[in-house]
Amino acid sequence: MKKLEQRLRRALFMVPYLAKKGYAGALVSEAAAAIGTTPEELRNDVHRLSQVGVPDGDPGQYLTLWIEGSGANARIGADTVCRLKKPPRLTLQEALALLAGAAAVKKTGIAPYDEAIARASQKLRQVLDCNSRSEADRGAHIVLQTASAEHRDTLTSLSRACSDHRAVELDYASLTAQKRRKIRVHPYGLLNHRGIWYVLAKSLNDKEGRILIFRAERILGATVLDETFTVPADFNLRDYMGDRMFITNTKPTQIVLRLREPAAARLRPWFKQQKRLRDGSVEVKFKDHATGYLAAWLLRQGEGVEVVAPVGLQKWVCRIAERVAEGHG
């Protein structure tokens, strides 16, 4: 978005926002947060807008803004005579942006938001002008895939358990351990990371009672129990968002792979540390957790990937490869 457009958008929201505050105005810091800018930028905007108006115009044809006081107590306000008493209509692009986000969340069945999203989307369409409404019905040009609808029931019951603070017994197929087991948990929240839903929960099976991350699609069953719990005051779901999601406390080990064609060409760009060997193969080194998940991932890469170290991972890949070959014999 161009800087000019950003500033104009801000101005068209700022003036009605301040006018609505009446004669008392608002704290500069409070107004800046509501307008989505910094106090310094807001002050600059006010200075700039002091130029705006039509020469010899009527009261409605100019803007009157004020700042009083300084520091944390500085207040800002606008005269209410101005014509800009309400923000402009939603643009088609703004509505499409929210509708694209809403469509991404709607598919997941997160109760109670799935129905709420449908209602909110409908209301969004209503506040558009006629032309934009028909354009919006054609759909957004951007689609965000957050999940398929296959795990709706699990997600819905887990979402309710999170809201009601009820313990749950999970029937969980762990790819790390490559086995299925029952785990009692206190579910603290649901997080969609790169389109995949995860449950963040305190595991009662874990000796240290750690908060573990369970992938929703691997929850084969979820029984909500009568037991209730309290979420720790310092828990914040948003601390886990982004790339912090998979940072664990356990130490990764050094993994060494030998890559041959056809896998080498495809996989080499993924690894920083690599060395070409005399036989034409490429040796790559990286640190990761030598789990069943990694073993299955390595097998999925097909021919041309050999595990050099650690020996445990090598045996794991060998074992599942034999199992697959045997199953297709």
Place this chain on the structure above:
Amino acid sequence: MTSHPTTPTVVIVANSKPHKGKASRAAAAKPKTSRADVADERILQLLLLLLDAGVPMSRAEIFERIRAYQTKKPEAGERKFERDKDDLRTLGVIIEESNDKGDSYRISQKGYELPPIELDDDERVALILAAESLRAAEGLPYRELAEDALRKLSFYAPRLNRAYAPAQVGISLPSREKGARMRRTLAQLSGAVDGRKQVTITYAAGNADKPSERKVDPYGLIYSAGDWQLVGLCHLRNAQRTFRVDRIVKLKVAPKPGTPDFEPPAGFDLATYASRSPWVFQPGEGSATLDVVLDVGPERAWMAEENFGADATVQPVPEAEAGQAGWVRVYFRSGNPGYIVTRVLDAAGNMKVVAPPELRARVRQIAGAVATACRAEGSAP
């Protein structure tokens, strides 16, 4: 100036000479005026003038009132006026134009103002989540637009910002590829999609030796599992194709931004296209459709619930045949055998190809080769 009850320490009165004393300090502290500042002021002047008039104003009247349009070369003023109208429309302002008696323009108060919107608590949270899902979309204008939209709606529905996001649900869709290049590419592509402008890309396909240049009519962008994909008509293949945005090495958008170069085909729906299942679709020309039978074990029960197409059927496998209770058999048609092989290998023995025999043999051959290589590596000195 205003009827403000207190004595302000800084007063800024628009459209007047700076006041002496305290107000003049504000004027003295004013940042230097740039060309962008002038454009800001001019566009807002136009808006305020037309809003206040309430009735259509002729071009001549507007030019008379706004001095910035009174240029030495009349065509320069005309260009400014046209640009300003476009900018106002981008901001959501509806300008009615009439050509009955020369050009005249009107902005009605009702047409300008955002109508009231009432949202209940769940709807409010739903919209916050919607905006949160876009926050990872670095480089897309959608990200800022969603925030702006929330801000406007908050005029009638307070508590509509990220501070009020639900405590137990979060959405984070970061892109694997970070950095300025990706942000720039996404921003250009999204502009091209919106403006229906053809793009020329240099694309490094995963299975190609060297990048190829293609002209593409971009229909839309899809975010899926950390990757951005461009969907459009590829003129090289003369067919609809999907391109990973991080594999676009070079990008050039066709000139003349205001003139669309193509129309997406009637009935094309990006959401439907994005929801195609990789189990069934045909990734490219030359891939045949197969009748596939897959057995899925109880430890991967969720995989049997994936989208195998509208015609797929699922039946239990007798325990005597499977050797274990809880196996199911899925019958479906697929044009994507490579994907099936990958998923079966990844299932580590909990998914088996029953038919067709050539696919079964392919899985056996790859798994056997990997097992042999592992054994050889393990016995190496």
